[in-house]
Amino acid sequence: MAKKRLIQAINDTLFAEMERDPKVILFGEDVEISMFGDTKGLHERFGPNRIRNTPICEATLTGMAVGAAAGGYRVILHLMFSNFIYTGFDAIANQMAKLRLMTGGQIKLPITVIAGYGGGRSTAAQHSDTPYPLLMNLGGVNVAVPSTPADAAGLLKTAIRGDNPTFYLEAGGRGGERGEVPDDDFTVPFGSARVCRPGTDVTLVSVGAMMKPTLQAAGALAGQDIDAEVIDCRTLVPLDTETIIASVAKTGRIVIVDEARDRCSAASHIAAVVSDEAFTHLKAPVKRITVPNVAMPYAPNVEKTVIPNQEQIAAVTESLVNNPDK
Amino acid sequence: MLAMYRTMLLIRRTEEQLRDDFHAGRLPGGVHLYIGQEAIAAGVCAHLDDADPIASTHRGHGHYLAKGGDPEAMLAEVYARETGICKGMGGSMHVADFSRGIIGANGIVGAGLAISAGAAFAAQLDREGRVAVCFFGDGAANQGVFMEVLNVATLWKLPLLLVCEHNCYSEFSPSDTVTAGEITDRARAFNIPCSVVDGNDAVAVWQAAAAAVELARDGGGPSFIEAKTYRIYGHNESEVHWLSSEYRDETEIEPWRKQDPIERLGSFILENGVCARENLDALDIEIRARIAAAAEAAAAAPPPDPELMRDMMFSGQQP
Structure with a gap:
């Protein structure tokens, strides 16, 4: 067990996986210099055949990932900011997600x-989106959103060793967070949510960057005699609805915290599943805490108002538990 | 030469069958016919092995057949049968057979460009002399990925042959109304070998492709071929049912019918004494019988079990 920063856990895992399997290749814009630090040093170690800088051409890079994977390689494509998923979206939505069935x-x-995804750093609307709802709707791609260094390593291994396209979204600006990472060759299976904190009064479900304020809110609520159970989805596709439903069966209440815009968010989907499958257990309405349906603003004070935070999560949860009719 | 003729005739008779089947209401979806362009698929694929990947277009029956794809499985696919090459899940626009390097016809215009570049990258890394080929139309040359792929393929010296089939139409729009300048000039800007050939002349296509494929296999990087041809049929056979007006007239098509690539290659074969007219006629009879039987078998085959799709979306995972 070693304490590592999240970005270091990703970097170490990329080294280990490229070492483990010569068919693993990585390419993307500026991956050699590595803006986030996750691909740092790989080029020196593995050379230009295994890791390569590309021109800025996302529409081509996503298609090339499909072609190279069809050619027998395990492809890691680094798209830098998740907004660039949109520029490369044709080959994602029309090819990557569909070709197997087709x-x-x-x-x-x-x-x-x-x-990298998410806001909080004044990068404005074109570098701070949380695009996983869009990806969840495609059907043919997995979506992993790690929140701890250990999960970052375990989920990345599952993604690279797996035989399906996976979007591995790094919470922007959270790479410095530290946590214990097991030394052995462990993996985190997809579709297995983690109960981070057991509780009996209310279920808080979240993912990725939103786990931190959610856990902090749970801590604060404990001081108000509200015992919150906190669940980290870890992967949104596949989604471990079983763990969420089991928790709601116990607590009767659920608050879903999501950094995506509200309309058709991951939270909306989870809310719909809970309404369908746990209706008789519910003592209160299903609550979503999401980003309003706006483009991410640049000004730090405005940006701060749109991203869910600890106080908001605690207040909404407290109100749900104590005044469910409000 | 005779093999190329056979391929072209196989494409022609298969597509005539599909044309007739569509108009007889035997197919669930429309078909985009390659008739008149057969020399291009046949002339290029004559240089390729199963291991060489090709990416194709929505007008992809010809590339599939020229690359050795099974006609029976293709017909069954277009008929939406479980015996189809894609188990009835892809249909006419998406025929693929990875075991023969046919990495997919594609319903998105220009999508094959980037996919073939990725396949070429894999081929380059494997160092086994494989070459990737992308067939695309003049319409696709107006997609931004065309420039992007020329850039990365040239920069990385990818073993890639880009074959632009200029058939004079982008769906229903005449090329000169949607395309500025010469498409080959766009490729020339990257300083890679470029050639413009008569796409209805199988021998000319074969020669141009020979040089390009050899260069790519030897590590010499990408090449570009523009094959000038003409789309004899419409964009899609279903268009007569929903187009509100005509977009071209018969006088435009007629001169191209006289440039039929199969007749031209047939004449060339006879003039050069490769075989006799009776041999060509016998070949035609054999192919017609095979395709008619394949269509009957496709019609009689079972449709896919709907449960199949649950196992096909992901590998080893439910959707």
Whole structure:
């Protein structure tokens, strides 16, 4: 067990996986210099055939990932900021997510797309989106959103070793967070949520960057005699609805915290599933805490108002538990 | 030469069958016919092995067949049968057979460009002399990925052959109304070998492709071929049912019918004494019988079990 920063856990895992399997290749814009530090040193170690800087051409890079994966490689495509998923979206939505079915299951597409997501750093609307709802709706891609260094390592291994396209979204600006990472070759299976904090009064469900304010809110609520159970989804596709439903069956209440815009967010989907499958257990309405349907503002004071925070989560949860009719 | 003729005739008879089947209401979806462009697929694919990946277009039956794809499985696919090459999940626009390097016809115009560049990158890393080929139309040359792929393929010296089939139409728009300048000039800007050939002349296509494929196999990087041809049929056979007006007239098509690539290659074969007219006629009879039987078999085959799709979306995972 070693204490590591999240970005270091990702970097170490990329080294280990490229070492483990010579078919793993990585390419993307400026991956050699590594803006986030996650691909740092790989180029020196593995050379230009395994890791390569590309021109800025996302529409081509996503298509190349499909072609190279079809050619037998395990492709890691680094898209830098998740907004660039949009510029490369044709090959994601029309090829990566669909070709396996369209070809009658002839191919496997082992592709891991890495991109930083989320706001909080005044990068404005074109560098701070949280695009996982869009990806969840495609059907043919997995979505992993790690929140701890250990999960970052375990989920990345599952993504790279797996035979399906996976979007591995790094919470922007959270790479410095530290945590224990096991030394052995462990993986975190997809579709397995983690109960980070057991509780009996209310279920708080979140993912990625929102886990921190959610856990802080749970801590604060404990001081108000509200015992919150906190669940980290870890992957949104596949989504471990079983763990969420089991928790709601116990607590009767749920608050879902999501950094995506509210309309058709991951939170909306989870809310719909809970309403369908846990309706008889509910003692209060299903609550979503999300980003309003606006583009991420640049001004720090305005940006701060749109991203869910500890106080908001605690206040909404307290109100739900104590005044459910309000 | 005769193999190329056979391929072209196989494409022609298969597509005539599909044309007739569509108009007889035997197919669930429309078909985009390659008739008149057969020399290009045949002339290029004559240089390729199963291991060489090709990416194709929505007008992809010809590339599939020229690359050795099974006609029976293709017909069954277009008929939406479980015996289809894609188990009835892809249909006419998306025929693929990865075991033969046919990495997919594609419904998105220009999508094959980037996919073939990725396949070429894999080929380059494997160092086994494979070459990737992308067939695309003049319409696709107006997609931004065309420039992007020329850039990265040239920069990385990818073993990639880009074959632009200039058939004079982007769906229903005449090329000169949507395309500025010469498409080949766009490729020339990257200083890679470029050639413009008569796309209805199988021998000319074969020769141009020979040089390009050899260069790519030897590590010499990408090449570009523009094959000038003409789309004899419409964008899609279903268009007569929903187009509100005509977009071209018969006088435009007629001169191109006289440039039929199969007749031209047939004449060339006879003039050069490769075989006799009776041999070509016998070949035609054999192919017609095979395709008619394949269509009957496709019609009689079972449709796919809907449960199949649950296992096909992901590998080893439910959707």
